[in-house]
Amino acid sequence: MDKSIERRILAAVDDNSDQQTAFLADLVNHPSTRGQEQSAQAHMADALAERGYAVDRWQIDVDAIRHLPGFSPVIGSYADAVNVVGTHRSRTNKGRSLILNGHIDVVPAGPLEMWVTPPFSPKVDGDWLYGRGAGDMKAGLVANLFALDALRAAGFAPAADLFFQSVVEEECTGNGALACLARGYKADAVLIPEPFDEKLVKAQTGVIWFQVHLQGLPTHVAYAGDGANAIEAAVPLINALHGLEKRWNASENRHHTFAHHKHALNLNVGKIVGGDWPSSVPAWCVFDVRMGVFPGQDMAAARADIEATLMQAAEENSFLKANKPKVVYHGFMAEGYALSDDRSEPALSAIKTLGDAHRVVNDRELEQMAITCTTDTRFFGLYANTPALVYGPHAEAIHGFNERVSLESVNRVTKATALFIANWCGLEPA
Numbered sequence: 001m002d003k004s005i006e007r008r009i010l011a012a013v014d015d016n017s018d019q020q021t022a023f024l025a026d027l028v029n030h031p032s033t034r035g036q037e038q039s040a041q042a043h044m045a046d047a048l049a050e051r052g053y054a055v056d057r058w059q060i061d062v063d064a065i066r067h068l069p070g071f072s073p074v075i076g077s078y079a080d081a082v083n084v085v086g087t088h089r090s091r092t093n094k095g096r097s098l099i100l101n102g103h104i105d106v107v108p109a110g111p112l113e114m115w116v117t118p119p120f121s122p123k124v125d126g127d128w129l130y131g132r133g134a135g136d137m138k139a140g141l142v143a144n145l146f147a148l149d150a151l152r153a154a155g156f157a158p159a160a161d162l163f164f165q166s167v168v169e170e171e172c173t174g175n176g177a178l179a180c181l182a183r184g185y186k187a188d189a190v191l192i193p194e195p196f197d198e199k200l201v202k203a204q205t206g207v208i209w210f211q212v213h214l215q216g217l218p219t220h221v222a223y224a225g226d227g228a229n230a231i232e233a234a235v236p237l238i239n240a241l242h243g244l245e246k247r248w249n250a251s252e253n254r255h256h257t258f259a260h261h262k263h264a265l266n267l268n269v270g271k272i273v274g275g276d277w278p279s280s281v282p283a284w285c286v287f288d289v290r291m292g293v294f295p296g297q298d299m300a301a302a303r304a305d306i307e308a309t310l311m312q313a314a315e316e317n318s319f320l321k322a323n324k325p326k327v328v329y330h331g332f333m334a335e336g337y338a339l340s341d342d343r344s345e346p347a348l349s350a351i352k353t354l355g356d357a358h359r360v361v362n363d364r365e366l367e368q369m370a371i372t373c374t375t376d377t378r379f380f381g382l383y384a385n386t387p388a389l390v391y392g393p394h395a396e397a398i399h400g401f402n403e404r405v406s407l408e409s410v411n412r413v414t415k416a417t418a419l420f421i422a423n424w425c426g427l428e429p430a
Contacts, residue, residue: 012153013415020146027138028122028131032104035080037168040104044166048086056085060179069383072173072333083176086164095160095426097187102141103170106133107399114401128404135395135405140193147418152430159426170376172331177376189350190380193392201390203257203338203370206293209331214285228319230285231274240313255294257370264372265292295336337378347387357419361412
């Protein structure tokens with residue numbers, strides 16, 4: 001790229017930084033937890049329409065995607081699940097097409113008294129913008145948007161088709177990104193600015209969500225010895241699952257990108273409910289589990305291993321032996337994805353292009369990292385033969401209290417994203 005054009009694009013990002021911070025704060029102000037994303041999506045749709053993009057806003061149809069690879073099982077209605085895509089159509093199509101993807105849904109805030117400031121009343125303090133979703137990942141969504149704004153302010157547009165995606169369901173299934181693929185949105189590469197410290201994610205674990213349902217024998221506590229406590233019966237099953245976790249993490253079972261990571265796969269019992277009355281031995285219990293999987297790990301075999309582990313533990317308990325636990329899958333059924341295993345020309349070219357952009361902005365090489373969680377990249381990389389790059393700003397306490405994102409980091413990521421788009425897609429007059 002001509003250096004004078006490069007300087008104009010970078011200067012445009014700086015010139016719009018105050019507006020970008022204000023837009024990010026407005027977006028964080030929308031409490032877009034699962035099922036409540038509609039106002040935030042309307043905000044994104046309006047912003048895209050104001051910029052002249054063709055806006056596609058639709059309700060996800062589960063029946064249209066449940067047969068596709070990568071679909072995660074769901075419980076309940078999708079009547080409130082809405083995706084938004086803004087489309088730029090190039091006049092020249094000289095470059096390579098691109099998807100800029102990000103999710104609008106955020107995890108619950110938890111007890112409000114644990115926050116210094118209300119989670120959906122964003123606050124700027126020095127370099128930090130606080131609020132639920134500020135880092136994960138509304139800052140990335142906004143970086144995508146304002147990178148495009150910078151190109152326009154410099155007098156240019158991408159010289160290839162580009163699709164700006166704001167999706168739901170990333171935090172629990174990924175079905176929002178899958179619905180975009182099913183709707184026909186495909187490109188030569190994908191960029192997802194998840195908050196991983198301005199590093200390129202070379203590999204990520206997958207995730208399985210499941211529930212374990214137990215039924216006990218209710219009785220008055222005065223005769224507790226005659227009953228079977230369903231909550232207490234969960235304890236040996238949880239211990240058995242931790243044994244499976246240890247086994248899956250053994251060195252001989254690790255994907256090569258996690259060879260030196262002793263505990264890449266994490267099991268979390270994230271929720272447990274049961275019983276009906278303090279003076280009755282609980283007759284039922286349900287606990288929710290999140291378990292990681294390595295890239296390339298067979299999902300059917302993983303499910304079978306989980307179920308066999310639970311059934312074996314049940315055989316060692318007199319009550320559970322006669323009242324077997326039931327496993328229900330109700331969310332993530334997400335395979336791991338390793339960008340580093342993709343040696344195709346498009347993948348290598350996309351990585352180099354992003355690395356060059358990062359070097360211009362930061363005057364250093366782009367670092368790569370393997371992460372122990374999942375993103376939506378798997379849909380594009382595994383099921384659409386499209387290299388999917390994760391590169392986003394520095395954030396802290398994502399999914400925790402007082403989540404925050406570095407505004408200087410957001411600025412750098414926006415600059416690198418703008419240069420990446422310019423070099424990957426090419427430029428044509430706006």
